[in-house]
Amino acid sequence: MPVWLREHSWRQTLTAVYLSLPLRGARATPANIFCSEQYLKVSIPPFLFEAILYAPIDDANSTAKIGNGNIFFTLCKKEPAMWDSLTLANAGKEKLQYLRENAVLKAQEKAKEETEAKKITKQEHKKYTLEATMKLEETERKRIEDLKEKERQKVAKELEFWKNQQIDADKYKSIQKKGELHQETEPLKERKKEKMNKTRIPSEGTSKIRFKSTEGHGSRSIFSQNLKEEQLPAPRAAATITVNFTPRVFPTALRESRVAEEEEWLHKQAEARRIINSDLSELEDLKEEERNPDWLKDKGNKMFAMGNYLGAVNAYNLAVRLNNKLPLLYLNRAACHLKLRNLHKAIEDSSKALELLTPPVPDNKNARVKAHVRRGTAFCQLELYTEGLQDYEAALKIDPRNKNIEKDAEKIRHLIQETTQSS
């Protein structure tokens, strides 16, 4: 419940009302005062003062002075008349309500209008400043342009002047040359003949050719050319310098990317998975899992690890019959054959694996290295050392950092040397 402030005092003239409202210690700010045409409210929680004025006032011109513990209102009457009392006496509750709301609305509208007006003036100011700055910049730019134009014209003139100089100089030179020519032809011809007889083949040959081709041109070029030629060194002795290039860690984006080949490889793999040679009658005897080449490959790997090479070979064989496009099957079978010393079969399988491992991409790098190594081993065990070395070097090329391959390659090289020496 607000505390009503009732101890107000007022007096009036024909045009204004002076109202003094003591504040009982509360501090007032302009925000606490609300005034409209016929309604005045001062609300400083918990204090409240409210008055419905006797007659409308011009609230734009009215003022309120806050100080000394009270508020002093100077309200300008809209119509100059003497009021019977400050407030409307028999103001019913509804009228009060209505007036209040009205007042609030009116105040809001006024506030809106004010902000609108403010905005418009602000925009106008902005526009004006913009135009002013633009004008300034224009003048600046123009000034610079003019200076540049002047430079340009000056420079163009200089250029013309220089060009004319060139043309004159050329003309002068050609006239001079003609004059000299007539004087010089005789003694020069003599000298030239001497030179021809003295110097041996190279310059003689070339100067002869020169004569033939330049006979049409002014003779001056022949003579000056000839003289200069005597001073020029002979063409360099041909030689070749070999260079190495710094390898790039990150190849240049699209120029060197192997995108196309990688796509091909992935595509191939996907296809290989999908092939199932399902035309074998024995298939019906097999269990579900035994028809899965991957499962068979795993089985084979396990048997290889345990040393059961024949079993592993069987597993791989069945897997191959089911799907003959998986390179890893051939690769692993080659390893088994190596252990079983079926060297020719090992070579066959490694070769088949390599065939399937095209195109060469970083993805199948390891597989290719293994294939080469296994084939190389098989060759060496068959004493075909050169072929073996070829495979080892191929493996090294793919994976230059593998020390074992390097060592083995070295060994093979030694073996080859020894056999050639002894034979």
Added chain:
Amino acid sequence: AAAGLERPQVVSHVQQALNYTVFDCKWVPRSARLLCLGSAARGTGLVQLYELHGARLELLREMEKPKPIKCGTFGATSLQQRYLATGDFDGNLNIWNLEAPEIPVYSVKGHKEIINSIDGVGGLGIGEGAPEIVTGSRDGTVKVWDPRQNDTPVANMEPVQGESKRDCWTVAFGNAYNQEERVVCAGYDNGDIKLFDLKTMSLRWETNIKNGVCSVEFDRKDINMNKLVATSLEGKFHVFDMRTQHPTKGFASVSEKAQKSTIWQVRHLPQNRDIFMTSGGSGSLHLWKYEYPAQRSKKDSEGSEMGVAGSVCLLQNVTLSTQPISSLDWSPDKKGLCVCGAFDQTVRVLIVTKLNKI
């Protein structure tokens, strides 16, 4: 703004729209004529000869060749002859007499793939020694040719047998201060820069700047090698001080990152070897000045000499086009006059002012 106007200005004098892709543009020495080399839409090569007349370029002659032409140089020809040496997309090196351009004066199928870059030395009255042309190609080899010797190069720098090749993108001659000395510098697409000494026929120095090397140039071909600028992809260029070679560290260098895009070309001003211009993939040109350090060499901890690199400061930059400016050439006769060709099929003649005041 006032201070800005005291710096050298790049003034665009003439702009000529072409109806073909221009790969190289060169001034004809001792004249106000320039050549544009490129590739026509139907896959043939074009050589156009223009003359500068006031504010426009007048087409004097147009020559069509069977294969698109990538690069050309006047470096190995005498001032009287002014023969143009060109490398084309098919790996052919041809030398043309522009007065009689139907049959080349010299022709050889030097490389298996496009010749990316060509340079010549020993001609134009600059330097001494035999006239030679060097070509660098996508097949990874760099070959030096003598126009007096047909069919075989006088030097061949090729990758080791069996090793994968890297494209050679740029070549430059240098150190040709007497009859015997000469070096060739080659830049490759993997960032390798190799310096070949032609007197000893050996590899003198190599380094790798991580990004593909688009252009190399010595500040002067005919002096004891002084500076080498190498530009690369991703907006970087390196300036090497070539006077002092350390046994392990090689040459000292300073590098600068100028633009976000590839720096296609670097060209030194013929009249001042410390000023050079770089052209970029964003269509901009930057004019740089190199400042030497107080001491050009110092001793390291073991007592061997090593070089000290100086610093580079940007004098001016200007954006002329939205497409890369792939070729740039200063006129050897008029200081500040240069021509540049861009991939928007225009060739522009520019004048750089106030170079005397640098």
